[in-house]
Amino acid sequence: MQTPERAGPPLWLLAELTYSCPLQCPYCSNPLDMADHKTELTTEEWIKVLRDARKMGATQLGFSGGEPLVRKDLEILIAEARSLGYYTNLITSGVGMDEARVKAFREAGLDHIQVSFQASSEELNNFLCGSDSFQHKLEMARQVKAQGYPMVLNFVLHRHNIDDVAAILELSKALEADYVELATTQYYGWAKHNQNNLMPTREQVKSAEAIAHQYQKDLEGQMRILYVVPDYFEDRPKPCMNGWGSIFLTIAPDGTALPCHSARIIPGLELPNVKQQSVDWIWHESPDFKKFRGFEWMKEPCRSCDEKEKDFGGCRCQALMLTGDASNTDPVCDKSPQHDALLAQVAEIEAQQVTEQPLVFRNMRESKKLSRQTN
Amino acid sequence: MSTETVYQLNPLFRLQWEEAQQCYVLLYPEGMVQLGASSAEILKCIDGEKSVQMIADDLSAKFDDDSVAGDVIEFFDVAAKQGWLNANT
Ligand code: SF4
Ligand code: SF4
Numbered sequence: 001m002q003t004p005e006r007a008g009p010p011l012w013l014l015a016e017l018t019y020s021c022p023l024q025c026p027y028c029s030n031p032l033d034m035a036d037h038k039t040e041l042t043t044e045e046w047i048k049v050l051r052d053a054r055k056m057g058a059t060q061l062g063f064s065g066g067e068p069l070v071r072k073d074l075e076i077l078i079a080e081a082r083s084l085g086y087y088t089n090l091i092t093s094g095v096g097m098d099e100a101r102v103k104a105f106r107e108a109g110l111d112h113i114q115v116s117f118q119a120s121s122e123e124l125n126n127f128l129c130g131s132d133s134f135q136h137k138l139e140m141a142r143q144v145k146a147q148g149y150p151m152v153l154n155f156v157l158h159r160h161n162i163d164d165v166a167a168i169l170e171l172s173k174a175l176e177a178d179y180v181e182l183a184t185t186q187y188y189g190w191a192k193h194n195q196n197n198l199m200p201t202r203e204q205v206k207s208a209e210a211i212a213h214q215y216q217k218d219l220e221g222q223m224r225i226l227y228v229v230p231d232y233f234e235d236r237p238k239p240c241m242n243g244w245g246s247i248f249l250t251i252a253p254d255g256t257a258l259p260c261h262s263a264r265i266i267p268g269l270e271l272p273n274v275k276q277q278s279v280d281w282i283w284h285e286s287p288d289f290k291k292f293r294g295f296e297w298m299k300e301p302c303r304s305c306d307e308k309e310k311d312f313g314g315c316r317c318q319a320l321m322l323t324g325d326a327s328n329t330d331p332v333c334d335k336s337p338q339h340d341a342l343l344a345q346v347a348e349i350e351a352q353q354v355t356e357q358p359l360v361f362r363n364m365r366e367s368k369k370l371s372r373q374t375n
Numbered sequence: 376m377s378t379e380t381v382y383q384l385n386p387l388f389r390l391q392w393e394e395a396q397q398c399y400v401l402l403y404p405e406g407m408v409q410l411g412a413s414s415a416e417i418l419k420c421i422d423g424e425k426s427v428q429m430i431a432d433d434l435s436a437k438f439d440d441d442s443v444a445g446d447v448i449e450f451f452d453v454a455a456k457q458g459w460l461n462a463n464t
Contacts, residue, residue: 009395009396011407056395057393057394057395057396059393059396059400059402059407060402060405060406060407062405085391087389087402087403087407089404089405111389111402111404112387112403112404112405114404114405148386150387150403150404152404152405178387179404221458224458
């Protein structure tokens with residue numbers, strides 16, 4: 001069992017190479033104040049992180065961002081990762097890639113590319129990401145497949161595209177995707193800021209789920225569909241990060257080590273940085289990674305709950321955002337004393353038919369503006 | 376599944392020894408399965424040339440135990456359904 005003192009290896013390393021991104025998705029999970037964290041680790045610093053984490057047993061590696069393609073040294077990092085024995089996943093919007101680069105990644109030893117789409121129609125896709133990228137994404141998805149990678153497509157669902165699930169799955173089928181991830185927006189970073197404008201209604205969620213399940217049945221053995229249910233509509237929380245400091249290690253662009261990509265919002269963390277500390281010390285010794293590891297930190301009702309080994313009390317960031325205290329039970333859980341308040345909030349958002357406030361797009365200009373407002 | 380089928384590992388998967396976990400793992404997009412010793416033993420035999428029956432016989436002989444053959448055949452059935460294997464055609 002995990003205790004604050006004894007942790008297994010960080011099996012999953014997420015390397016957020018940069019916060020730069022040519023797109024501006026309003027549901028982006030990057031921090032709102034990303035403009036204040038623009039420094040990036042150098043190639044050598046990243047290579048050291050990869051080596052140290054691999055030595056500790058990290059096996060799955062994700063390159064993400066922002067848009068990882070913005071980094072010119074991506075090919076070098078991929079080659080290093082492959083020679084260390086990682087299974088390397090590139091999580092990208094496809095913007096910044098072309099046939100030659102897909103091929104260079106292949107030669108460097110990349111195992112898998114996940115291409116994200118904003119919607120199944122060109123118009124909505126381009127509106128949501130603030131760029132004319134749809135045709136290019138289609139082309140990149142085809143390239144991924146043509147060059148022998150598994151084709152994994154990712155769609156983030158929300159109020160504006162969740163009714164198109166059938167069209168999304170038809171598009172995926174036409175592209176001959178191997179896996180499709182339909183992930184309902186999780187409310188972190190920009191998504192939290194735009195929550196009232198993104199949260200689907202219960203009805204929308206129900207019908208999307210039914211359609212996804214039908215496709216899962218029809219396409220069994222041909223295309224795997226992962227449908228991630230939006231947890232605001234559940235009565236048990238997700239086992240966030242498989243438990244804090246249990247298997248996931250995120251390194252932010254500036255070298256800050258985080259137990260989950262949005263942990264920066266939790267007050268009182270020391271935010272250790274790989275520039276000053278070893279990955280080994282950060283994982284095993286830093287107060288941050290011990291803070292919610294295991295079960296000792298839990299309050300009631302989690303502490304004496306017989307389901308705590310299943311969901312670890314849910315998500316710490318969600319507990320913070322919804323209850324003001326990161327060590328509370330995630331209010332998605334119906335045993336949480338704050339669950340009713342969450343239901344009321346969801347109902348209130350649902351009732352707002354038309355969105356009065358416009359979507360705020362994710363970009364450095366808005367980030368600076370928001371920082372100024374809060375400081 | 377016929378025991379004459381010849382399989383190879385689905386190229387989307389990678390079989391690898393993990394020192395830190397002290398076991399073989401199967402790696403795939405954003406996921407990993409830790410393998411028990413016998414599953415790993417079987418997967419290592421898959422070479423795109425030997426049939427299920429041949430591998431079952433080999434391993435029975437290697438471990439000097441006739442019950443192994445049945446377990447091997449059963450494993451192939453499960454592994455194929457999991458998408459870990461492709462049949463050679
Ligand atoms: S969610 Fe959109 S804006 Fe955010 S990093 Fe990904 S592609 Fe860029
Ligand atoms: S009370 Fe806590 S541990 Fe129990 S089910 Fe709810 S969130 Fe999970």
